[in-house]
Amino acid sequence: MTADATEVFEEHRPVLDGVAYRMLGRVADAEDVVQEAWLRWSAADRARVREPRGYLVRVTTRLAIDRLRQVRSRREAYVGTWLPEPLATGLAPAAGADHGDGAERAMLTESVSLALLVVLESLSPLERAVFVLREAFGFPFAEIAGTLERSEAAVRQLAGRARRHVAERKPRFDVDPGLRRDLTERFLEAAVDGDLDGLLRLLAPDVRLFSDPGEAKAPRRIIDGADKVGRFLAAVGPQAGNAALRFRCVELNGGPALLATREGRPDSVFALDVAGGLVQAVYVIRNPDKLAHLHAAVGAGEEGAGTSGAGR
Template identity: 75%
Template sequence: MTADLTAAVTEVFEEHRPVLDGVAYRMLGRVADAEDVVQEAWLRWSAADHAQVREPRGYLVRITTRLAIDRLRQAQSRRESYVGSWLPEPLVTDLDPAAVTAQQQDGADRVVLSESVSLAMLVVLESLSPLERAVFVLREAFGFPYAEIAETLERSEAAVRQLAGRARRHVAERRPRFEVDPKLRRDLTERFLKAAVEGDVQGLVSVLAPDVRMVSDSADGAKAPRRVILGSGKVSRFLAAVGPQGAQDPAFGFRLLELNGGPAALVTYDGRPDVVFSVDVADGVIQTVYLIRNPGKLAHLDDSGE
């Protein structure tokens, strides 16, 4: 392959990389797995007979989706033996317009893209079969036509429509109806973090729904509740007990950033990621608190430079 051809092949791949990254992450819920899949897609693309490829985007999405389905099938068996709750790996998000397909340029469709990468949605997608998840991601998040999805999955269009219908019904039954007002979510996230750091039980209760759920994901010796904590009283008491410990230690730091399409709180220790808190909001209060303390899921948030 000549230098000019190599550059052209690379340029085409990079043009479509945001969509490939988006599909892979929504399929797998882990940044490292998504990166591995996209890298494998690049290797296959670089070795392809490009003269035979009429639609590079469709070709690349097909490769990426099929690789993600294979990876997801392997991952699901591991997740069945996971100790405690399994949560997706938090993703730093900045919805690049390049990741938005031609069908998704208006504000409403950008909201759909943001919702499709939320922790709440990714948790629901975990309960779909790999094929259902692929159809849902390609159709609902990225707006691919049924005929193109059918070609990607090597299924008939009728079969793909059936898969899409089952996936939509399943998601509709399980998806919480959370608000997406970014200002409200940020305000509640800031108040939540402040109250937790100060050990302010009443401040926590004021921002939590009475039936709030706190779901934790930890591993490799990191301490966090293995079971879901239910109710504002129990959640607030737990957070108020552990929050001030970190606040009094100068090695701990706290900052807000955007993860999975919404504001989240990152707690660091000696500059390294220690805990991520993300919340879902409805009716003006926090309905779900996600606590992620699995070191393997936070490593990519490390900007300490070490």
């Protein structure tokens, strides 16, 4: 193994991580795919590879498509709502894209949002691959066609279908991080205090609450409407505040989210879609398997910076 092989792979790893995570919605699955791409790269005849980045993206994308096809049946039988695994993007590299100008970074941030990843789950593996490569990373259609071994015309058709599907289903949200963080913190305060009126002032009339409990306790069906969502949060918020949980605002999937920890370990994540100054959707992730990696990602040593729900 030459040092050059490692250096080249590490140079392009952020893009590979970004493609794999957006394709699969799980950090562990993305890491497995990128590791397999590394094994194939290390065993390849690299002298014949003219464009390492293109080669590595092609391998990673094909591996991700295969993995997505394998896990689809398990996700369809999932108990409760399957939500993507939250990714720390503020304290860790942001799901792996090259840092560009402000517009490019905004596009990359949106492409890793929980709201968009939820919509991408409804695409076919090929549609998802085309959407990720084209919309998130700006690959030319000709290059995507080579990656997927399809004609350019077929890839353009896949891209059109995926784009229309996403446009129909993707919620709009405010991109101003300051406004989103402020509303997230007000949401936490109202929920922990059990302040139903305060919650109703923050919730859009057609707000929806999605939860992914795994084996933990949480609703297994979507809750619709401000009244039902508000009453649920007002009922469980004080319980959370008195259950030795500590809350703090962190950046997950490109936006502010609430991380609840118990004895330094992640217990729950609350992420909000915000538009027009109101909460349009609430995502609650309690599946322990999807939270374990956040312990290292956000840093257990920062617990003292959190806000305790008890005594508010």
